[in-house]
Amino acid sequence: MPSAHEATLRLLHGAWRLAATRETRRFAAAAAALEASQAGRLLHMLRRNAGTVLGRRHRFESITSVAEYRRRVPVVGYDELRDLITRIAAGERDVLTAGGVRMLERTSGSTAAGKLIPYTNDLRAEFERAATVWIAGVLRDVPAVRGLRTYISISPLHAGPRRTEGGIPIGLDDDTGYLSPVARLAARLSLVGSGALGAITDPAAWRDATARALLEADDLGLISVWSPDFLTLLLDHVAAHWDRLLAGLPPGRRRVLSRLSAPEPARIWPRLAMVSCWTDAQASAPADQLRARLPGIAIEPKGLMATEGVVSVPIRRGLAPVLAVTSHVFEFIDLSRPATPPLLAHELRAGGDYSPVLTTGGGFHRYHLRDAVRCEGHWHAAPLLRFRGKLDGVADLRGEKLDPVFATEVVTRALAETALPYDFALLAPTEPAGIAGYTLFVESPAAESAIAQLAEHVERLLRDSRHYRLCRDLGQLRPVEAERVHDGRRRRMEVLVDAGMRLGDIKPALFDPRPGLAEALRRGGPSPADRGPA
8 A cells, every 4th residue: 555645646646647738738739730839939929028138139029920030130159148148147137038037047068168048937937848748748658656756856056156246046956946836846745855955065965965865765766867977976876885875864764775785776766667867979878877777767868958948858758859849939950051041840851960049938039059959750740859969069179170979979889889898988189298189088897909999990980070081191180099097987077067067967978078178087097906907
């Protein structure tokens, strides 16, 4: 017989599914009539924000069609909006959107310096609509999670100011901040841990508190994190500090767990049914490693969500995530013809690679989100989108212009074709005393000769890039070298946390041109006992 708490959660989840029915129907209707629904959403945004600084600049009040909007408003990046966001941070109203903003949220800064993104009630509602469709799908397709509790990524707070000079709050404490107050209250009734976890600024203290909160939860049914590495490192922490963590648990739970011969996740959380995390592009290998750690537990993909907006949302198991049709207005740069005007959402073709351009309720109009996605088909008229990688973070030591999507695909392919066992792999630019080039850092039990062969394989595949091949042929770059490292995943995360990123925001990577990262990995190089066989 379920406990009283589980019975309450079952009632709550049932009521929530009923309440979400209207939103899921709206989503399906918008996907079926994609062109018309997107046009209607755009004209509503323009009318609402016609009196803003940006609206007056582009004469929103006189725009009557999508075509006219696209002629009058240029595609922009963050730099073109920076001055306006500075005015918002100073407390000015009616800049990008009518009225003030609720807060400014930091981007993760995974490939560039972090930015501040204005959050309005309209933008929050756009995120909530996507979250509602996703959660409704989980409760429908994975009934085992009903009545059980959920862990949602809560990572340590950023250091630094929590308000701008103009008094605008900075930052969400956790992912439930995307929800409305009512939905947030309902979510928190079923969450493992509490908002107190998000207030911990010391990473070691946060890791202990989070591990204990998870260990206490004998009714954990769903884990939602961004990076699979985030959860893997938590599981590693539990295993490494098992006895000490058990000592801090309530007596009843401590007695149950102390009977286990080893801290196996499936025995710690026997009712865990699903983990939601990134599974595509550079996250595919870490997700596979997580699957091996959690046999029998569904590892389901996240959609593509950035701080600026949400692009896609999982709605049904077995399908790639669907364009978030009720959230924003979307255009897409065709990466096979990047100089041509962006396509509208209904114009995407299966098999094409694209980069999203968003118009959101946060006041970003025709904002180029520098991600790459592939259209894998359609659900109704809405494209199914698989994340391919970031377009930011191009490495260019000597003119090779090595972009992260191509470099990630090269390392992924080389690892698959050589079948090298590994725990961590990262390709990064390095400039030693000799000729500059790229080093493949690998954590693996394989022999040195096998790791060297992997680097040679990466080198051959990189030469498919015309710019890279030319630099190599001219002697401007040395061949890819291999270097064994120890505890690479954790050391990379420590570098990025020290740079100001939140732990839960850090994306897995097989390619990272960030300055200083290679040196940090080398400082954590293996001791003689850690080296693999010769």
